Amino acid sequence: MSQWIRWSLRTLWIGIPIAIAACAAPGGGAGGGSGGGGGSMSFFITSVGLGKGADLGGLSGADAHCQALASAAGSSGKTWRAYLSTQGKDGVPTVNARDRIGKGPWHNAKGELVARDVDQLHGANNITKQTALNEKGLPVEGRSDTPNRHDILTGSRADGTAFSPNDTDMTCGNWTRSGTEGVAMVGHHDRTGPTSDPWATSWNSSHQSRGGCSQQALRGTGGDGLLYCFAAN
Numbered sequence: 001m002s003q004w005i006r007w008s009l010r011t012l013w014i015g016i017p018i019a020i021a022a023c024a025a026p027g028g029g030a031g032g033g034s035g036g037g038g039g040s041m042s043f044f045i046t047s048v049g050l051g052k053g054a055d056l057g058g059l060s061g062a063d064a065h066c067q068a069l070a071s072a073a074g075s076s077g078k079t080w081r082a083y084l085s086t087q088g089k090d091g092v093p094t095v096n097a098r099d100r101i102g103k104g105p106w107h108n109a110k111g112e113l114v115a116r117d118v119d120q121l122h123g124a125n126n127i128t129k130q131t132a133l134n135e136k137g138l139p140v141e142g143r144s145d146t147p148n149r150h151d152i153l154t155g156s157r158a159d160g161t162a163f164s165p166n167d168t169d170m171t172c173g174n175w176t177r178s179g180t181e182g183v184a185m186v187g188h189h190d191r192t193g194p195t196s197d198p199w200a201t202s203w204n205s206s207h208q209s210r211g212g213c214s215q216q217a218l219r220g221t222g223g224d225g226l227l228y229c230f231a232a233n
Contacts, residue, residue: 041075042231043106043114045152045189047134049225054153054172054184054213056227059084059095062175066229073109073135075231083204083228085155085162086174097204098122098160102232109137122160127203129190135229142190143222151186151209151223158198158205172213180212186223204228 046069056062062082070080081100088094098118105116112131115121129142129150141149155171157163163170163185170185172178185208193200193207200206211217218225 039075039077040107040111041070041073041109041135042078042104043108044070044073044135044229045132045140046227046229047136047138047140049215049218049227051215051225053178053215053218053225054175054182054209055178056082056084056153056175056225058092058175059086059100062227066227069135070229070231075135078231079233080229081232083154083156083160083230084175085157085160085171087155087163087167087169087171088165089169089174092174094162094165096161097154097156100232101230106230108133109135118160122158122204125203127189127191129192132189132203132228140189140226143188143192144190147219147224148222149224149226150188150190150192151206151218151221152189152204152226152228153184153218153223154187154204154228155185156187156204157185158202160204170208172209177213179214180217182213183208183210184213184218186218186221187228189228 050056050065062084066080066082083097085097086092086095106114108114108131114127114131115125134140143150169182172182172184187202187204188206191201209217210221
């Protein structure tokens with residue numbers, strides 16, 4: 001075997017492990033891979049609820065849940081807020097969900113733009129089943145999946161404002177109830193429902209929970225106590 005052939009074979013065998021290692025390296029290619037969290041994420045749906053139906057421990061408990069999941073996914077240095085409204089009842093002030101989530105823009109865990117500001121968020125936004133990902137960068141089950149988990153708690157009108165104190169309780173006692181009393185307004189992150197009417201395809205104000213505020217009641221209409229979380233800074 002000639003010296004040139006021996007040198008060529010040696011170069012080939014050295015190069016193969018290097019090529020394999022390069023293909024296996026994480027974060028390669030545009031977009032830095034498909035993992036969740038990271039510095040660019042400023043919007044997600046919680047991968048899990050708190051397990052107590054709509055009893056989230058009020059707004060502070062819901063915010064803490066968003067913060068904990070974001071931190072676990074590798075997102076740090078941000079103040080996370082749950083997209084929830086409260087009604088002015090029982091000593092709790094009226095709070096509009098749209099007023100507590102910052103100014104935007106907001107991107108999902110893959111860096112895709114969901115909305116550039118509050119007005120677009122409540123207008124022609126980019127919230128779909130494909131973009132409304134959880135903090136891990138994974139899709140959330142929708143109407144075509146089993147189980148269906150497309151009911152996201154909001155307690156809000158379509159424009160992101162709270163219901164009147166004189167209205168029916170739409171926030172499960174301002175997010176402190178988990179029994180048969182009260183209801184919660186939910187939205188459909190996958191923008192699908194039993195009809196094509198605007199209410200059925202609303203991401204934040206589709207229908208009320210049925211049978212109360214328990215985990216069982218939320219699951220009965222296609223939910224699991226999940227929340228929208230936004231970085232407010």
